[in-house]
Amino acid sequence: MAAQQGAQRVLLAGGRRLLRFIVEVRSVFEVVQFLLVLACAAVAHSPCGKPRRFLPLSFVALVLFGWLAPGLTETLYTPDYLAESGIKYIADWVVDDEPCEIKTAHGKVLTMPYSLELNDIAMMMVQHHAAAEFESRCMDQFERLYEESKTRAKIMAIAVHPYISGVPHRIKYFERVFQKLRKQKGVVFWTGEQIHDWYRRVMKAPVKASTKRRRNQ
Numbered sequence: 001m002a003a004q005q006g007a008q009r010v011l012l013a014g015g016r017r018l019l020r021f022i023v024e025v026r027s028v029f030e031v032v033q034f035l036l037v038l039a040c041a042a043v044a045h046s047p048c049g050k051p052r053r054f055l056p057l058s059f060v061a062l063v064l065f066g067w068l069a070p071g072l073t074e075t076l077y078t079p080d081y082l083a084e085s086g087i088k089y090i091a092d093w094v095v096d097d098e099p100c101e102i103k104t105a106h107g108k109v110l111t112m113p114y115s116l117e118l119n120d121i122a123m124m125m126v127q128h129h130a131a132a133e134f135e136s137r138c139m140d141q142f143e144r145l146y147e148e149s150k151t152r153a154k155i156m157a158i159a160v161h162p163y164i165s166g167v168p169h170r171i172k173y174f175e176r177v178f179q180k181l182r183k184q185k186g187v188v189f190w191t192g193e194q195i196h197d198w199y200r201r202v203m204k205a206p207v208k209a210s211t212k213r214r215r216n217q
Contacts, residue, residue, distance in 0.1 A: 134174065
């Protein structure tokens with residue numbers, strides 16, 4: 001019940017018209033429930049990390065665009081299996097605040113920025129911070145990335161779980177963060193698929209001559 005009520009609070013805090021959440025999908029029932037009723041984006045996230053042979057591959061290719069493994073766990077072969085199944089981006093590689101590419105046996109997949117620092121499991125359940133730490137840390141992160149984004153686009157990932165951030169004594173800090181972010185000029189709230197498509201467009205665009213000169217100096 002705590003997770004159910006927490007999910008409602010988190011979704012209402014974001015605002016369905018202003019913020020599009022990426023929902024971790026653990027079953028076909030949840031796909032239908034969240035995608036059709038709440039119109040959220042879906043990311044595959046198996047609770048038991050089943051081997052690839054148990055994945056409904058046609059379903060994955062048609063509905064799910066991205067992948068977030070339980071506990072960010074992978075083997076050396078996972079990206080190959082995911083690319084073969086039609087997955088376009090993976091959020092398991094916490095390497096940067098910008099997307100980058102991984103070469104696989106079935107083409108390139110994108111690594112989507114993900115955060116362990118702005119993650120309520122690490123922050124609240126592991127590090128045992130007070131609830132207000134969520135707002136403070138998120139805004140400190142944002143201020144730096146926003147300044148850097150004047151010359152280069154940046155992505156800020158926030159990982160929340162309804163049974164943690166959605167409880168009554170924490171939800172107001174989640175609400176405050178997104179109230180502040182929505183007021184900032186040039187800030188957009190995108191799904192992983194939107195970020196993937198934007199990145200592919202940018203990488204295909206020709207480099208301007210002035211940019212080439214700066215790189216060669």
